[in-house]
Amino acid sequence: MVSEKIKVTNLSGLHLRPAGIVCKEAMRFRSLITFGAKGSTANAKSVLSVLGACVKCGDVIELCCDGEDEEEALEAMRRVIESGLGE
Numbered sequence: 001m002v003s004e005k006i007k008v009t010n011l012s013g014l015h016l017r018p019a020g021i022v023c024k025e026a027m028r029f030r031s032l033i034t035f036g037a038k039g040s041t042a043n044a045k046s047v048l049s050v051l052g053a054c055v056k057c058g059d060v061i062e063l064c065c066d067g068e069d070e071e072e073a074l075e076a077m078r079r080v081i082e083s084g085l086g087e
Contacts, residue, residue, distance in 0.1 A: 001066040002074050010084045013056040018085035023047050025080045031067025
């Protein structure tokens with residue numbers, strides 16, 4: 001398992017469109033991809049789970065990847081989140 005803390009920088013946080021981008025990216029990998037935010041854990045492959053985490057701009061999440069392609073998954077997820085999620 002690998003993990004990294006990442007700051008969410010897009011102005012609107014993880015609302016529906018960015019949550020969809022996170023899920024689409026996470027679905028490319030076989031690894032289990034989760035993130036912790038505000039004391040809860042969300043499954044990055046579930047839009048409802050990502051939305052339920054209520055992540056806002058400036059929040060720091062701990063992204064965790066566990067599986068055969070965990071290193072690649074972590075790098076790709078970090079890149080997509082730090083890019084601003086299309087906003």
